[in-house]
Amino acid sequence: MSKNNTEIAPQLKEDLLHQFEATIDSFEAEESPFFVEKRKKAYEEFKLLGFPDNTLESWRKTNLKPFLERAYDIEYLPAKTTSPKESIFQCDINQFDTDLYTMLNGEWVEGANGVTTYDNGTIVANLSIAKLAFPELFEAHFGECVINERNGLIALNSALYQEGYFIYVPDNVEHNTNLQMVNIINSEQSIFTNTRNLVILGKNAKLKLVHCDDSINNNSSFINNVTEICLQEGADLDLYKLQNKDDEAIVMTSTFIRQAKDSNLSSNTIVLNGGLIRNDTHVSLNGRGANADVMGLYLVDRKQIVDNHVYISHNVSNCSSKQVFKGIVDDQAHSIFNGHTMVKQDAQQTIAFQTNNNIQLTSKSKIDTHPFLEIYADDVKCSHGATVGQLDMEAMFYLMQRGICERNARMLLMSAFVRQIINEIALPTMRASVDELVQKRLKGELSACEQCSIQCIDPDKLIHFDIDISKI
Amino acid sequence: MLKIKDLHVSVQGKEIINGLSLEVNKGEVHAIMGPNGTGKSTLASVIAGNESYEVTQGEISYNGKNLLELSIEDRAREGIFLGFQYPVEIPGVSMTNFMRTALDEIREYRGQEPLSAAAFLKYMKEKKALVEMNAKLNNRSVNEGFSGGEKKKNEIFQMAMLEPKLAILDETDSGLDIDALRIVANGVTKLKSPENATIVITHYQRLLDYIVPDFVHVMYDGKIVKTGDKSLALKLEEKGYDWIKEELKAK
Numbered sequence: 001m002s003k004n005n006t007e008i009a010p011q012l013k014e015d016l017l018h019q020f021e022a023t024i025d026s027f028e029a030e031e032s033p034f035f036v037e038k039r040k041k042a043y044e045e046f047k048l049l050g051f052p053d054n055t056l057e058s059w060r061k062t063n064l065k066p067f068l069e070r071a072y073d074i075e076y077l078p079a080k081t082t083s084p085k086e087s088i089f090q091c092d093i094n095q096f097d098t099d100l101y102t103m104l105n106g107e108w109v110e111g112a113n114g115v116t117t118y119d120n121g122t123i124v125a126n127l128s129i130a131k132l133a134f135p136e137l138f139e140a141h142f143g144e145c146v147i148n149e150r151n152g153l154i155a156l157n158s159a160l161y162q163e164g165y166f167i168y169v170p171d172n173v174e175h176n177t178n179l180q181m182v183n184i185i186n187s188e189q190s191i192f193t194n195t196r197n198l199v200i201l202g203k204n205a206k207l208k209l210v211h212c213d214d215s216i217n218n219n220s221s222f223i224n225n226v227t228e229i230c231l232q233e234g235a236d237l238d239l240y241k242l243q244n245k246d247d248e249a250i251v252m253t254s255t256f257i258r259q260a261k262d263s264n265l266s267s268n269t270i271v272l273n274g275g276l277i278r279n280d281t282h283v284s285l286n287g288r289g290a291n292a293d294v295m296g297l298y299l300v301d302r303k304q305i306v307d308n309h310v311y312i313s314h315n316v317s318n319c320s321s322k323q324v325f326k327g328i329v330d331d332q333a334h335s336i337f338n339g340h341t342m343v344k345q346d347a348q349q350t351i352a353f354q355t356n357n358n359i360q361l362t363s364k365s366k367i368d369t370h371p372f373l374e375i376y377a378d379d380v381k382c383s384h385g386a387t388v389g390q391l392d393m394e395a396m397f398y399l400m401q402r403g404i405c406e407r408n409a410r411m412l413l414m415s416a417f418v419r420q421i422i423n424e425i426a427l428p429t430m431r432a433s434v435d436e437l438v439q440k441r442l443k444g445e446l447s448a449c450e451q452c453s454i455q456c457i458d459p460d461k462l463i464h465f466d467i468d469i470s471k472i
Numbered sequence: 473m474l475k476i477k478d479l480h481v482s483v484q485g486k487e488i489i490n491g492l493s494l495e496v497n498k499g500e501v502h503a504i505m506g507p508n509g510t511g512k513s514t515l516a517s518v519i520a521g522n523e524s525y526e527v528t529q530g531e532i533s534y535n536g537k538n539l540l541e542l543s544i545e546d547r548a549r550e551g552i553f554l555g556f557q558y559p560v561e562i563p564g565v566s567m568t569n570f571m572r573t574a575l576d577e578i579r580e581y582r583g584q585e586p587l588s589a590a591a592f593l594k595y596m597k598e599k600k601a602l603v604e605m606n607a608k609l610n611n612r613s614v615n616e617g618f619s620g621g622e623k624k625k626n627e628i629f630q631m632a633m634l635e636p637k638l639a640i641l642d643e644t645d646s647g648l649d650i651d652a653l654r655i656v657a658n659g660v661t662k663l664k665s666p667e668n669a670t671i672v673i674t675h676y677q678r679l680l681d682y683i684v685p686d687f688v689h690v691m692y693d694g695k696i697v698k699t700g701d702k703s704l705a706l707k708l709e710e711k712g713y714d715w716i717k718e719e720l721k722a723k
Contacts, residue, residue: 392562395562397522397560398559398560398562398614399562399574400521400543400544400545400548401521401545401547401548402548402571402630402634403548403549403574403575403577403581403634404570404573404574404577405545405577406543406545412562412565412569412570412573413562413565415564415565416562416613417564419564420564
């Protein structure tokens with residue numbers, strides 16, 4: 001069934017297909033036919049498609065081959081491990097004022113496991129339990145977003161996913177505690193996981209959600225994550241994604257968001273570190289008055305690769321969208337931005353805007369940027385643009401002439417560059433923490449981070465950003 | 473304080489300053505005048521350490537130190553301040569953070585403790601009053617969206633904050649209306665002390681009504697060709713530079 005003989009990672013693919021064949025009986029025993037049928041279909045699709053390779057337009061710049069052809073332990077079943085919870089999170093996580101749910105190596109840690117129901121009806125649960133407990137919600141929403149995707153990684157995930165999170169905010173509920181879902185990898189084995197999340201916001205529901213991908217050790221790991229998000233009429237979601245992985249970690253996230261009338265999405269993805277990080281964000285604006293702001297920041301150095309693909313589809317009239325991504329690329333790192341805004345024929349009165357600005361610090365680093373508008377309606381307001389530049393040498397001289405050393409002058413200019421994205425974070429405590437993390441990252445101090453990104457916060461003496469200007 | 477001997481400076485192979493000598497002592501105000509393109513701004517940039525310029529010959533000593541061996545920031549920390557002809561806009565860097573970082577580094581260099589946030593704010597407030605600076609400016613990014621006059625006032629404000637020993641003001645008066653000119657000039661005069669020195673680069677005698685120079689130098693073709701007292705500036709205002717060129721030809 002191989003589509004050609006140059007297929008990448010054929011052995012891994014074979015192993016994963018076998019894995020499925022070996023597990024299907026237990027899936028059938030545990031799950032309703034709704035889920036099993038989807039898995040079987042996805043299995044066939046993965047068999048056909050295999051892993052995405054460079055011949056596909058959307059994978060032209062990112063070559064998965066060297067990353068997939070490592071030895072992964074796919075037999076690794078997260079359930080086999082007991083989670084030494086106390087060793088994972090000693091840190092003061094409430095820096096962000098959030099309710100924290102932690103997953104270790106793709107499995108929920110003890111304590112967080114199970115169904116949490118808030119007084120207002122909001123539900124947070126691990127996927128494996130939720131899919132049994134809330135069949136009607138899953139049957140209405142699960143797998144809907146990815147139904148037409150022809151993507152091997154998504155097919156693989158849909159066939160073999162085991163765990164993830166499920167969040168449901170009922171109609172007219174403004175959930176007042178921010179939820180933080182932390183996904184940590186800490187394993188001696190090189191693990192390969194397929195995590196799956198489902199988030200549903202009912203009519204006029206409101207939620208702030210923080211999703212963190214962290215890793216602790218330096219073994220290679222491969223996370224293949226799919227998240228489906230459904231925003232019903234008037235729903236409002238702030239979605240923050242923080243990624244601080246080690247240099248051997250590979251993270252593929254595919255996030256699908258369906259938006260109904262007057263719903264609002266504000267997404268902000270901050271990539272601080274990682275071996276290869278690819279974030280696909282796919283937004284469908286399906287109801288009039290929906291708005292999506294998809295923002296991101298990436299700071300990469302050494303040989304890291306970060307790839308942000310954003311696809312926003314304006315399917316109906318009177319919607320608006322914004323894509324703003326900024327990045328600083330150092331050493332031999334490589335960043336890719338691919339922003340695609342589709343304005344369908346009926347999507348009149350669309351307002352869509354996209355921009356990607358980069359600072360390239362070395363001549364050996366590489367930046368690919370591709371902002372792209374595809375417009376079939378005639379009454380729209382759309383713009384796009386991209387820049388790649390160096391630090392402004394005149395500004396450097398100006399700062400240094402006032403006594404500021406080169407390092408701090410660079411820091412000031414880089415901080416200024418990324419500020420626009422950080423300022424968009426609506427949670428004040430998180431904005432401050434991310435600001436600190438970014439400062440540390442820019443100074444090269446964050447890579448030494450031993451545990452999760454959130455732990456690395458302490459006051460820093462070199463530069464003060466603590467002046468309350470309103471008092472002047 | 474500052475001793476420049478036989479300075480030669482090139483940019484991209486073209487010699488802009490050829491054999492300039494100048495001595496500035498503490499307590500003095502020097503004005504440098506001269507036609508466009510004679511190397512006045514280049515001289516200021518070289519003293520500040522701008523690496524776009526190459527010193528091919530000559531020496532500059534500053535308080536007994538070889539200035540040319542010092543980094544840009546160390547020159548600043550040693551008390552050299554350049555008031556830019558075209559102050560640079562730096563979006564996203566607030567004036568407050570900019571000045572706080574600069575002052576911290578200068579104080580550290582001088583072995584002083586950093587100012588507390590409260591003390592810093594008080595200090596900043598005092599200096600703003602001194603240069604009659606609009607309070608709202610500080611909340612903004614460095615020079616971003618400032619008018620020409622605000623930018624120049626901002627240069628004098630930074631000078632007040634950093635208390636330099638040698639301030640070089642490169643055409644600080646250009647583009648200013650008469651009120652802004654007076655504010656800028658008053659600021660400079662207030663900051664003057666027997667311990668510091670000022671070099672004013674200008675095209676117009678008008679500024680020198682406010683900042684009274686001890687010496688007026690005329691630069692032409694990359695060197696100082698004439699030096700006099702403040703009456704020289706009046707004569708230049710009246711007669712232009714042609715008579716100097718004539719004199720040079722006669723030699």
